[in-house]
Amino acid sequence: MLAWLPFHTLDEAEAALGPLPDGVEFAPFPDPEGAWPDSIAEVGFLVVPYLHGPGLMSRVGEMTSLQVIQLNLAGYDAFADLAPEGVALCNAAGVHDTGTAEMAMALLLAQGRKLDQYARNMPSGTWERDGFGWAIADRRALIVGYGGIGKAIERRLEPFELASITKVARTARDDVHAFGELDDLLPETDIVLIACPLTDETTGMFDARRLALLPDDAVVVNVARGPIVDTDALLAETSAGRLRAALDVTDPEPLPQDHPLWQSPGVLIAPHTGGPATSFWPRTNALIARQLAHWAAGEPLENRVK
Numbered sequence: 001m002l003a004w005l006p007f008h009t010l011d012e013a014e015a016a017l018g019p020l021p022d023g024v025e026f027a028p029f030p031d032p033e034g035a036w037p038d039s040i041a042e043v044g045f046l047v048v049p050y051l052h053g054p055g056l057m058s059r060v061g062e063m064t065s066l067q068v069i070q071l072n073l074a075g076y077d078a079f080a081d082l083a084p085e086g087v088a089l090c091n092a093a094g095v096h097d098t099g100t101a102e103m104a105m106a107l108l109l110a111q112g113r114k115l116d117q118y119a120r121n122m123p124s125g126t127w128e129r130d131g132f133g134w135a136i137a138d139r140r141a142l143i144v145g146y147g148g149i150g151k152a153i154e155r156r157l158e159p160f161e162l163a164s165i166t167k168v169a170r171t172a173r174d175d176v177h178a179f180g181e182l183d184d185l186l187p188e189t190d191i192v193l194i195a196c197p198l199t200d201e202t203t204g205m206f207d208a209r210r211l212a213l214l215p216d217d218a219v220v221v222n223v224a225r226g227p228i229v230d231t232d233a234l235l236a237e238t239s240a241g242r243l244r245a246a247l248d249v250t251d252p253e254p255l256p257q258d259h260p261l262w263q264s265p266g267v268l269i270a271p272h273t274g275g276p277a278t279s280f281w282p283r284t285n286a287l288i289a290r291q292l293a294h295w296a297a298g299e300p301l302e303n304r305v306k
Contacts, residue, residue, distance in 0.1 A: 001296060003020070003024055003025065003026060003044065003292060003295075004037060004039075017288055021296035021297070024295075029047070030049060031049060032055075044066060046069050048071050048073075048079075050276075057083075068295055068301065071090065072284050074091055074093055074096045076305050088301055092303065093147070093148055095287055096275040096280065097148040097149050097152040099275055100152070100195070100248075101156055102274075103223055104193055104221055104223045104274070107223070107246035107248060108219065109136070111244060113134070114130055138162065140162070140163050140191070141190070143157075143166070143193045143195060144179075145197070145224060146167040149223070168181065179201065182205075183210070186214050188215075189214060190218050191218065192214065192220045194220070194229065196228065198224065202224075203227050203228065206228060208236070211243065214243060216242050216243075222248065223274045235261050238261075244266035245268070247269050247270070248272055253272060254271065287303075
């Protein structure tokens with residue numbers, strides 16, 4: 001049983017993962033842009049190195065022994081159609097919860113308290129206040145996508161003395177509303193935190209009509225995927241000064257240098273950095289170690305999405 005793992009040496013892999021399970025052999029696959037192992041026809045377990053896109057799947061047809069593709073991403077939409085039939089595709093649900101939830105809070109706080117503006121004043125040494133900051137306290141928050149990341153966001157919101165925290169998921173359950181209820185919930189929302197997967201159902205979920213349902217001065221925080229929000233519609237709302245936004249993801253992505261969203265008032269943009277945080281490595285290594293153990297023992301895999 002051969003595993004291609006994102007480490008240069010076996011010693012490096014076992015320092016991160018612990019001893020490999022009995023019967024599992026190691027091959028180094030730290031960088032798809034570099035040399036590939038010669039054992040492409042023998043690999044049974046492939047870990048896609050972090051921040052490498054589906055382009056490396058161009059040779060998946062040569063992986064005739066492949067059984068498992070393990071991603072280091074929570075989002076798997078770009079890989080779903082590329083995994084061969086019968087090969088398990090597993091995402092990294094849970095690995096990014098902490099880092100992405102922290103990013104959502106950082107964006108929300110920085111946008112509301114104008115920290116981006118004050119940071120731009122630092123090189124010139126300009127001490128200039130800009131009125132009152134927009135506090136989280138007493139606001140009504142709506143978490144769209146109540147999976148692992150959504151739950152982690154909720155835990156971080158709770159100490160901030162909000163008026164309410166409402167949760168929305170694909171299907172309703174106890175204390176969680178369904179996506180179909182958004183039209184009724186948005187008019188009573190001051191903060192929208194988007195943490196749902198990109199699917200056919202969620203693509204364009206926040207279009208011009210839905211954004212228009214939000215009250216004046218509401219803020220849209222997106223740490224999920226850019227296409228969930230209609231960029232032109234959001235730009236129209238922020239350019240008019242009616243809504244504000246704090247975005248870790250955009251559509252298109254990367255956002256072109258000349259895109260007007262960069263200059264729109266009340267918009268704070270980060271270059272999709274929610275996942276890359278120091279919390280990532282211990283969590284992803286623990287997941288890979290567990291998955292290798294499951295695979296070697298013939299047990300069901302975690303986070304299987306296909």
